[in-house]
Amino acid sequence: xxxxxxxxxxxxxxxxxxxxxxxxxxxxxxxxxxxxxxxxxxxxxxxxxxxxxxxxxxxxxxxxxxxxxxxxxxxxxxxxxxxxxxxxxxxxxxxxxxxxxxxxxxxxxxxxxxxxxxxxxxxxxxxxxxxxxxxxxxxxxxxxxxxxxxxxxxxxxxxxxxxxxxxxxxxxxxxxxxxxxxxxxxxxxxxxxxxxxxxxxxxxxxxxxxxxxxxxxxxxxxxxxxxxxxxxxxxxxxxxxxxxxxxxxxxxxxxxxxxxxxxxxxxxxxxxxxxxxxxxxxxxxxxxxxxxxxxxxxxxxxxxxxxxxxxxxxxxxxxxxxxxxxxxxxxxxxxxxxxxxxxxxxxxxxxxxxxxxxxxxxxxxxxxxxxxxxxxxxxxxxxxxxxxxxxxxxxxxx
Amino acid sequence: xxxxxxxxxxxxxxxxxxxxxxxxxxxxxxxxxxxxxxxxxxxxxxxxxxxxxxxxxxxxxxxxxxxxxxxxxxxxxxxxxxxxxxxxxxxxxxxxxxxxxxxxxxxxxxxxxxxxxxxxxxxxxxxxxxxxxxxxxxxxxxxxxxxxxxxxxxxxxxxxxxxxxxxxxxxxxxxxxxxxxxxxxxxxxxxxxxxxxxxxxxxxxxxxxxxxxxxxxxxxxxxxxxxxxxxxxxxxxxxxxxxxxxxxxxxxxxxxxxxxxxx
Numbered sequence: 001x002x003x004x005x006x007x008x009x010x011x012x013x014x015x016x017x018x019x020x021x022x023x024x025x026x027x028x029x030x031x032x033x034x035x036x037x038x039x040x041x042x043x044x045x046x047x048x049x050x051x052x053x054x055x056x057x058x059x060x061x062x063x064x065x066x067x068x069x070x071x072x073x074x075x076x077x078x079x080x081x082x083x084x085x086x087x088x089x090x091x092x093x094x095x096x097x098x099x100x101x102x103x104x105x106x107x108x109x110x111x112x113x114x115x116x117x118x119x120x121x122x123x124x125x126x127x128x129x130x131x132x133x134x135x136x137x138x139x140x141x142x143x144x145x146x147x148x149x150x151x152x153x154x155x156x157x158x159x160x161x162x163x164x165x166x167x168x169x170x171x172x173x174x175x176x177x178x179x180x181x182x183x184x185x186x187x188x189x190x191x192x193x194x195x196x197x198x199x200x201x202x203x204x205x206x207x208x209x210x211x212x213x214x215x216x217x218x219x220x221x222x223x224x225x226x227x228x229x230x231x232x233x234x235x236x237x238x239x240x241x242x243x244x245x246x247x248x249x250x251x252x253x254x255x256x257x258x259x260x261x262x263x264x265x266x267x268x269x270x271x272x273x274x275x276x277x278x279x280x281x282x283x284x285x286x287x288x289x290x291x292x293x294x295x296x297x298x299x300x301x302x303x304x305x306x307x308x309x310x311x312x313x314x315x316x317x318x319x320x321x322x323x324x325x326x327x328x329x330x331x332x333x334x335x336x337x338x339x340x341x342x343x344x345x346x347x348x349x350x351x352x353x354x355x356x357x358x359x360x361x362x363x364x365x366x367x368x369x370x371x372x373x374x375x376x377x378x379x380x381x382x383x384x385x386x387x388x389x390x391x392x393x394x395x396x397x398x
Numbered sequence: 399x400x401x402x403x404x405x406x407x408x409x410x411x412x413x414x415x416x417x418x419x420x421x422x423x424x425x426x427x428x429x430x431x432x433x434x435x436x437x438x439x440x441x442x443x444x445x446x447x448x449x450x451x452x453x454x455x456x457x458x459x460x461x462x463x464x465x466x467x468x469x470x471x472x473x474x475x476x477x478x479x480x481x482x483x484x485x486x487x488x489x490x491x492x493x494x495x496x497x498x499x500x501x502x503x504x505x506x507x508x509x510x511x512x513x514x515x516x517x518x519x520x521x522x523x524x525x526x527x528x529x530x531x532x533x534x535x536x537x538x539x540x541x542x543x544x545x546x547x548x549x550x551x552x553x554x555x556x557x558x559x560x561x562x563x564x565x566x567x568x569x570x571x572x573x574x575x576x577x578x579x580x581x582x583x584x585x586x587x588x589x590x591x592x593x594x595x596x597x598x599x600x601x602x603x604x605x606x607x608x609x610x611x612x613x614x615x616x617x618x619x620x621x622x623x624x625x626x627x628x629x630x631x632x633x634x635x636x637x638x639x640x641x642x643x644x645x646x647x648x649x650x651x652x653x654x655x656x657x658x659x660x661x
Contacts, residue, residue, distance in 0.1 A: 013531065021532050023500055023529075025549065026548070026550055026554060028553075029558075030555060031553060170467075175454065176454075183578045186457070186576060186577055187578060188576075189576050190576070286501055287456075288527070293501070297505065298475045298506075300470060300501075300502065302453070
């Protein structure tokens with residue numbers, strides 16, 4: 001694992017090494033430049049930052065706790081395992097951190113309408129929530145397949161007053177929902193802000209979403225130093241687009257901490273049905289960014305698969321591609337089956353039902369814990385809770 | 399000097415405007431695509447724009463998305479497209495452009511793509527998701543034998559239009575309204591934008607596209623540009639009929655007729 005001092009990416013053009021950038025139709029370039037200018041100013045604007053902090057504290061319920069998973073620690077008889085409890089955020093996942101940040105930006109830009117893409121529905125719910133709170137019109141694009149497997153979240157979005165647009169183009173999942181959101185945005189650029197849900201898309205999104213999600217890592221650092229008097233040895237997070245992972249990694253990026261991202265291997269890496277982008281993908285250009293991408297030999301983006309709708313995405317944030325190439329973060333993958341086992345185990349040992357996405361991070365413990373010493377500290381980002389996944393979990397006990 | 403620009407200039411010198419027609423590679427039928435392309439030229443198209451199909455065409459509306467998916471289902475890729483261009487070249491010397499999204503080009507190899515394009519007889523390239531800012535890294539060094547057609551949109555500020563004009567060769571592709579390809583709303587084309595096109599772009603020719611589907615649409619923009627680009631309307635017509643595509647070729651004829659003697 002490499003370490004960097006003075007990590008300061010992206011550059012002024014939005015590049016993380018060769019990754020990132022703005023690979024979008026010309027119509028979007030000027031709006032993206034405007035967004036970037038706005039965001040740059042707001043980043044140091046005291047009124048903006050204090051409104052953000054107030055909402056994070058009083059509306060979202062931050063800081064989220066750092067919980068010692070004592071039973072899980074006993075189970076492995078290795079290092080101490082802590083859980084960063086993003087599952088306890090308002091709406092049930094870390095997605096709200098970004099939604100709150102971006103709605104405050106959109107408000108200040110005078111936008112009247114918000115659009116977003118969603119896979120598992122967690123980001124859609126977070127965006128519908130902040131739109132309700134700030135009284136902005138809200139349209140959420142969701143693949144037809146996902147509206148079926150994540151029905152409770154569809155109902156939540158509707159209850160919050162959002163319009164849920166079922167996407168029937170392409171593979172009818174997250175990637176096509178994002179395509180449709182981009183197409184809508186191009187046509188409604190004057191009054192609409194697109195709240196991208198992960199550290200993906202054209203610059204400035206990967207940077208802006210990372211910044212809003214970094215609160216996870218900032219709190220974690222403060223908490224673990226208070227509880228243990230030092231930084232952890234390892235941090236583990238699941239990676240789909242990569243926002244919860246960047247959120248917890250980023251404040252530790254210059255520290256001597258082993259950072260581990262866990263992708264979804266679906267039915268297994270040897271099969272087509274997976275979405276382990278960094279493990280099996282190659283350099284590509286997709287959804288406005290240059291990054292690793294799961295694609296066929298002709299550069300076509302094919303259907304990917306994971307039991308978890310939130311990881312079911314053929315691309316990945318450009319910063320992760322850079323962090324992988326530079327060996328600053330290590331990336332591995334676990335299968336559906338391993339994630340399900342982990343979800344069951346965490347529920348029974350700690351009384352916490354994790355989201356299927358987060359269960360991928362938990363599942364990776366079995367590979368690293370046997371080699372850890374009792375005095376090591378391992379933190380897992382528990383990015384969301386599992387209520388939305390009960391339909392899938394049902395098979396584990398029925 | 400750019401061959402495409404010369405051709406458009408020659409058309410303008412006659413008092414006419416240029417017609418660029420978009421076809422999706424290998425669509426609707428991969429067997430007789432070359433024949434269709436030549437018939438489109440014969441019906442009056444001055445420039446042919448061949449779209450390389452992509453799984454995720456974010457700049458395209460439903461019509462071109464559909465043709466793209468059907469072409470992919472037919473096994474059409476970049477190599478197949480080069481074969482079509484070589485075949486068309488045997489019977490026509492008119493300008494041919496390839497329009498393709500960045501990822502298939504990257505997967506094919508950018509340098510190899512540039513070379514094979516040139517050797518097949520392609521005159522220019524449009525890569526809609528590689529704006530001028532990214533072109534420097536993505537392609538500039540490789541594509542010096544080909545025209546790189548860049549786009550402008552109603553959102554593009556005047557000084558950026560100037561920069562794009564400077565960086566482009568052949569013509570500047572002027573997107574008529576903010577949005578994706580095809581007619582997706584009743585948005586009127588902004589007149590001050592049209593005037594900006596006319597007054598700001600001086601180095602290159604100007605062609606206006608997106609939502610131009612009929613001679614009536616063309617009439618509105620002709621005073622401000624050197625020609626038009628028609629895509630979705632052609633594809634929509636092709637989706638409705640079989641070879642020999644009479645209605646589609648009629649549409650091409652009507653469109654070209656509306657461009658005669660209007661300088």
